[in-house]
Amino acid sequence: MxxxxxxxxxxxxxxxxxxxxxxxxxxxxxxxxxxxxxxxxxxxxxxxxxxxxxxxxxxxxxxxxxxxxxxxxxxxxxxxxxxxxxxxxxxxxxxxxxxxxxxxxxxxxxxxxxxxxxxxxxxxxxxxxxxxxxxxxxxxxxxxxxxxxxxxxxxxxxxxxxxxxxxxxxxxxxxxxxxxxRKVISTYLLNETFTMPELQKLYEAVYQEKLTRSNFQRRMLNLDILERLGKRHDGGSHRAPYLYRFNPSKIEMVLN
Amino acid sequence: MxxxxxxxxxxxxxxxxxxxxxxxxxxxxxxxxxxxxxxxxxxxxxxxxxxxxxxxxxxxxxxxxxxxxxxxxxxxxxxxxxxxxxxxxxxxxxxxxxxxxxxxxxxxxxxxxxxxxxxxxxxxxxxxxxxxxxxxxxxxxxxxxxxxxxxxxxxxxxxxxxxxxxxxxxxxxxxxxxxxxRKVISTYLLNETFTMPELQKLYEAVYQEKLTRSNFQRRMLNLDILERLGKRHDGGSHRAPYLYRFNPSKIEMVLN
DNA sequence: CTCTATTGTATCAATGTGATACAATATAAA
DNA sequence: TTTATATTGTATCACATTGATACAATAGAG
Missing domain, CATH: 3.90.79.10 (Nucleoside Triphosphate Pyrophosphohydrolase)
Known part of the structure; x- marks a missing residue:
C-alpha cells in the first residue's frame, strides 16, 4: 500500500x-x-x-x-x-x-x-x-x-x-x-516476525529521530523479550538479518 | 491539620x-x-x-x-x-x-x-x-x-x-x-522552602516505598534545580538540615 | 568532653548508554 | 576463485546513573 x-x-x-x-x-x-x-x-x-x-x-x-x-x-x-x-x-x-x-x-x-x-x-x-x-x-x-x-x-x-x-x-x-x-506495544504495529533494522526504523519513525544501530540492537536484545528465529534475506549483497518475534510469555511478565 | x-x-x-x-x-x-x-x-x-x-x-x-x-x-x-x-x-x-x-x-x-x-x-x-x-x-x-x-x-x-x-x-x-x-511538580505540594528529608518523605509518600537517603539526596541535587538557602533546625540534638527551594528560572528551562 | 541522632558527602560496584571499531555474511564483480 | 562492497552482529571504551555502604560534619544532651 x-x-x-x-x-x-x-x-x-x-x-x-x-x-x-x-x-x-x-x-x-x-x-x-x-x-x-x-x-x-x-x-x-x-x-x-x-x-x-x-x-x-x-x-x-x-x-x-x-x-x-x-x-x-x-x-x-x-x-x-x-x-x-x-x-x-x-x-x-x-x-x-x-x-x-x-x-x-x-x-x-x-x-x-x-x-x-x-x-x-x-x-x-x-x-x-x-x-x-x-x-x-x-x-x-x-x-x-x-x-x-x-x-x-x-x-x-x-x-x-x-x-x-x-x-x-x-x-x-x-x-x-x-x-x-514503558510498554511492549510495537508488536501491534508490526507483522508477527520482523528484523532488527525494521524494528529500528519503526522506532525512528515514532520518535522522529535517527538511532545508532548497534546501540539500538543491544537495547532491544537486553529487554529479553525477543525470540530469534531464522534469517531473512532481501537478495542484496550483504549479510542477512535475523528474524525475530516478540516472545508472548515474556511480554506478559514484563509491563503492560 | x-x-x-x-x-x-x-x-x-x-x-x-x-x-x-x-x-x-x-x-x-x-x-x-x-x-x-x-x-x-x-x-x-x-x-x-x-x-x-x-x-x-x-x-x-x-x-x-x-x-x-x-x-x-x-x-x-x-x-x-x-x-x-x-x-x-x-x-x-x-x-x-x-x-x-x-x-x-x-x-x-x-x-x-x-x-x-x-x-x-x-x-x-x-x-x-x-x-x-x-x-x-x-x-x-x-x-x-x-x-x-x-x-x-x-x-x-x-x-x-x-x-x-x-x-x-x-x-x-x-x-x-x-x-x-518526568516533571518538577513537587513544588506544588510543598511550602516555598523545605529540607531534604521533607522532600524525601514526600517522594516516599507518593511512591509508597522507602528510599535510600544518600542516593535520594544525590539524585535531587544532580537535577540542578534546587537552590540551597540557610539551615533549619528542629531543636534536636543532631545536625541541622539545609533549607532548599526550587530555583524558578531553572525549573522553566527543564521540563513541564 | 563524650555520646547520640541526624545530615552531608564520598566511594565502589553494577548497570545502562553513546561512540566507535571490527568481525561475519551475502552477493556482485574481477 | 578471489576480491570488493554493503549490511548486520558483536565487542569495547568512556561516561553517566544508581544501589549499597561507609564515613565525616553538626547540634544538642548528658
Missing part, C-alpha cells in the same frame, strides 16, 4: 437529529487516532468529506446504554472489522468552541445534510483514543453518511484538518512515544 | 433539574482528585453526604458555553478560592452504569433532593482531573447543596467510596507517580 492510495465509499444519507438524540449521548463524541506503520513511516488514518479539502479523524458517538470504551471499540470494529485492537484513551478535547470550525460548517452545508447538520455542529466533548493497527491487513469501511475518502497519511505530512484534530494528533503522538518507552 | 479534622458546612437546597439542564451539559461531569501532602502522608480530599457513610470526590458540571478545563478550574476555585492550581486531566470514567451506585441513590433519596435526584443519578461521563495543593493554606468551601463534610484522607486509609471513585483515585495516584518522574 502506498501512502497516497485512497478508497471511495458511497454511503446513503438517512439519519436525522431526532434519531441521534434518542439513541446517543448528546454532549459527547469519540475520536480515534489510528496509527499504522508502513513504508518506513508512521501513518495516521484520516477521512475527508467530498465537500471539503480538509481531512478529519474518524469518530463516532456513544449509545445511551454503552460504555465509552465500548463505543470506541464498536466504532473501530465498524470501520476495520477487527474487535481486538490495541486501544488507549489519552485525552479529552473539551473546548466549548471546538466544533465551530467554519470549514466544517461549510462542508456540512454543501453536503446537504440539513437533517443532521445541527447534531454534527452542536458542542461535543470528545473522548480521544489512539489505536495501533497493522494496516496492510485492513479492509476499511465507514458507516457514516458524510465520509467519502479514507487515507493513511504520514505524520510528518498531515494536511489541513478540521476542528482541533491537529492538536489531538499531536497529543496522540506524544503519548505513543511515552507508551513505547 | 490532623488527618481526621473535618469541616461541617450547611448549605441550602435550591437547584432543580430543569435549571441544571438549561445551563449545563447533561452527559458530562467533572471529578477532581485533590492531592495534598502533610503529616508525612499523601492525602486526597473527600466529601461526604450526611445521609451516607460513603465518601466521594469533589466534582461539578460544565456550563454550556464553558471549556471543560475552565469548568474544572472554576470548580476548584469555588471550593478553594485559588485560581492558580496545578491541574491535570488524566482520565475519563465512561462506564454506562457508573452512576448507578445503590449507596448513592439511597443517600440522595434520604437527603430529600427529589428536585435534582434524577440529574445526579442520570448517566454521566466524568472527565477526571488531579490537582496539587498545599492544604494547610486552604480554607475549603463547597457550594453544592448535598455536601456536609470535607476531609483530607491519607491515600492508604481510603474509606468506602461512592460510584467508581476508588478506581479514579487509583488511576490518579498512578499518574501522579509518572508525572513526578
Amino acid at each position: 502506498t501512502t497516497t492510495e485512497t478508497f471511495h465509499i458511497p454511503i446513503p444519507v438517512h439519519v436525522d437529529e431526532t434519531m441521534m438524540k434518542e439513541h446517543f449521548l448528546t454532549d459527547v463524541s469519540i475520536n480515534s487516532v489510528l496509527f499504522s506503520y508502513h513504508d518506513e513511516k508512521l501513518h495516521v488514518l484520516l477521512l475527508r468529506l467530498t465537500t471539503s479539502d480538509h481531512f478529519m479523524l474518524p469518530g463516532g458517538f456513544i449509545k445511551k446504554e454503552e460504555d465509552v470504551d465500548e463505543a470506541a471499540i464498536r466504532n473501530l470494529e465498524e470501520m476495520t472489522g477487527l474487535d481486538q485492537i490495541y486501544l488507549q484513551q489519552f485525552y479529552v478535547a473539551g473546548n466549548a468552541g471546538r466544533t465551530c470550525d467554519p470549514n466544517a460548517l461549510d462542508a456540512f452545508k454543501k453536503f446537504g445534510l440539513q437533517k443532521i447538520e445541527q447534531w454534527l455542529t452542536d458542542r461535543k466533548v470528545s473522548v480521544c483514543y489512539y489505536a495501533l493497527v497493522n494496516s496492510p491487513e485492513l479492509q476499511l469501511k465507514v458507516n457514516e453518511a458524510i465520509i467519502c475518502e479514507i487515507k493513511w497519511t504520514p505524520v510528518e505530512e498531515l494536511p489541513p484538518l478540521l476542528f482541533d484534530h491537529q492538536m489531538v494528533i499531536d497529543k496522540a503522538i506524544r503519548r505513543l512515544q511515552l507508551d513505547m518507552d | 490532623t488527618t481526621t479534622e473535618t469541616f461541617h458546612i450547611p448549605i441550602p437546597v435550591h437547584v432543580d433539574e430543569t435549571m441544571m439542564k438549561e445551563h449545563f451539559l447533561t452527559d458530562v461531569s467533572i471529578n477532581s482528585v485533590l492531592f495534598s501532602y502533610h503529616d508525612e502522608k499523601l492525602h486526597v480530599l473527600l466529601l461526604r453526604l450526611t445521609t451516607s457513610d460513603h465518601f466521594m470526590l469533589p466534582g461539578g458540571f460544565i456550563k454550556k458555553e464553558e471549556d471543560v478545563d475552565e469548568a474544572a478550574i472554576r470548580n476548584l476555585e469555588e471550593m478553594t478560592g485559588l485560581d492558580q492550581i496545578y491541574l491535570q486531566q488524566f482520565y475519563v470514567a465512561g462506564n454506562a452504569g457508573r452512576t448507578c451506585d445503590p449507596n448513592a441513590l439511597d443517600a440522595f433519596k434520604k437527603f430529600g433532593l427529589q428536585k435534582i435526584e434524577q440529574w445526579l443519578t442520570d448517566r454521566k461521563v466524568s472527565v477526571c482531573y488531579y490537582a496539587l495543593v498545599n492544604s494547610p493554606e486552604l480554607q475549603l468551601k463547597v457550594n453544592e447543596a448535598i455536601i456536609c463534610e470535607i476531609k483530607w484522607t491519607p491515600v492508604e486509609e481510603l474509606p468506602p467510596l461512592l460510584f467508581d471513585h476508588q478506581m479514579v483515585i487509583d488511576k490518579a495516584i498512578r499518574r501522579l507517580q509518572l508525572d513526578m518522574d
Whole structure:
C-alpha cells in the first residue's frame, strides 16, 4: 500500500437529529487516532468529506446504554472489522468552541445534510483514543453518511484538518512515544516476525529521530523479550538479518 | 491539620433539574482528585453526604458555553478560592452504569433532593482531573447543596467510596507517580522552602516505598534545580538540615 | 568532653548508554 | 576463485546513573 492510495465509499444519507438524540449521548463524541506503520513511516488514518479539502479523524458517538470504551471499540470494529485492537484513551478535547470550525460548517452545508447538520455542529466533548493497527491487513469501511475518502497519511505530512484534530494528533503522538518507552506495544504495529533494522526504523519513525544501530540492537536484545528465529534475506549483497518475534510469555511478565 | 479534622458546612437546597439542564451539559461531569501532602502522608480530599457513610470526590458540571478545563478550574476555585492550581486531566470514567451506585441513590433519596435526584443519578461521563495543593493554606468551601463534610484522607486509609471513585483515585495516584518522574511538580505540594528529608518523605509518600537517603539526596541535587538557602533546625540534638527551594528560572528551562 | 541522632558527602560496584571499531555474511564483480 | 562492497552482529571504551555502604560534619544532651 502506498501512502497516497485512497478508497471511495458511497454511503446513503438517512439519519436525522431526532434519531441521534434518542439513541446517543448528546454532549459527547469519540475520536480515534489510528496509527499504522508502513513504508518506513508512521501513518495516521484520516477521512475527508467530498465537500471539503480538509481531512478529519474518524469518530463516532456513544449509545445511551454503552460504555465509552465500548463505543470506541464498536466504532473501530465498524470501520476495520477487527474487535481486538490495541486501544488507549489519552485525552479529552473539551473546548466549548471546538466544533465551530467554519470549514466544517461549510462542508456540512454543501453536503446537504440539513437533517443532521445541527447534531454534527452542536458542542461535543470528545473522548480521544489512539489505536495501533497493522494496516496492510485492513479492509476499511465507514458507516457514516458524510465520509467519502479514507487515507493513511504520514505524520510528518498531515494536511489541513478540521476542528482541533491537529492538536489531538499531536497529543496522540506524544503519548505513543511515552507508551513505547514503558510498554511492549510495537508488536501491534508490526507483522508477527520482523528484523532488527525494521524494528529500528519503526522506532525512528515514532520518535522522529535517527538511532545508532548497534546501540539500538543491544537495547532491544537486553529487554529479553525477543525470540530469534531464522534469517531473512532481501537478495542484496550483504549479510542477512535475523528474524525475530516478540516472545508472548515474556511480554506478559514484563509491563503492560 | 490532623488527618481526621473535618469541616461541617450547611448549605441550602435550591437547584432543580430543569435549571441544571438549561445551563449545563447533561452527559458530562467533572471529578477532581485533590492531592495534598502533610503529616508525612499523601492525602486526597473527600466529601461526604450526611445521609451516607460513603465518601466521594469533589466534582461539578460544565456550563454550556464553558471549556471543560475552565469548568474544572472554576470548580476548584469555588471550593478553594485559588485560581492558580496545578491541574491535570488524566482520565475519563465512561462506564454506562457508573452512576448507578445503590449507596448513592439511597443517600440522595434520604437527603430529600427529589428536585435534582434524577440529574445526579442520570448517566454521566466524568472527565477526571488531579490537582496539587498545599492544604494547610486552604480554607475549603463547597457550594453544592448535598455536601456536609470535607476531609483530607491519607491515600492508604481510603474509606468506602461512592460510584467508581476508588478506581479514579487509583488511576490518579498512578499518574501522579509518572508525572513526578518526568516533571518538577513537587513544588506544588510543598511550602516555598523545605529540607531534604521533607522532600524525601514526600517522594516516599507518593511512591509508597522507602528510599535510600544518600542516593535520594544525590539524585535531587544532580537535577540542578534546587537552590540551597540557610539551615533549619528542629531543636534536636543532631545536625541541622539545609533549607532548599526550587530555583524558578531553572525549573522553566527543564521540563513541564 | 563524650555520646547520640541526624545530615552531608564520598566511594565502589553494577548497570545502562553513546561512540566507535571490527568481525561475519551475502552477493556482485574481477 | 578471489576480491570488493554493503549490511548486520558483536565487542569495547568512556561516561553517566544508581544501589549499597561507609564515613565525616553538626547540634544538642548528658
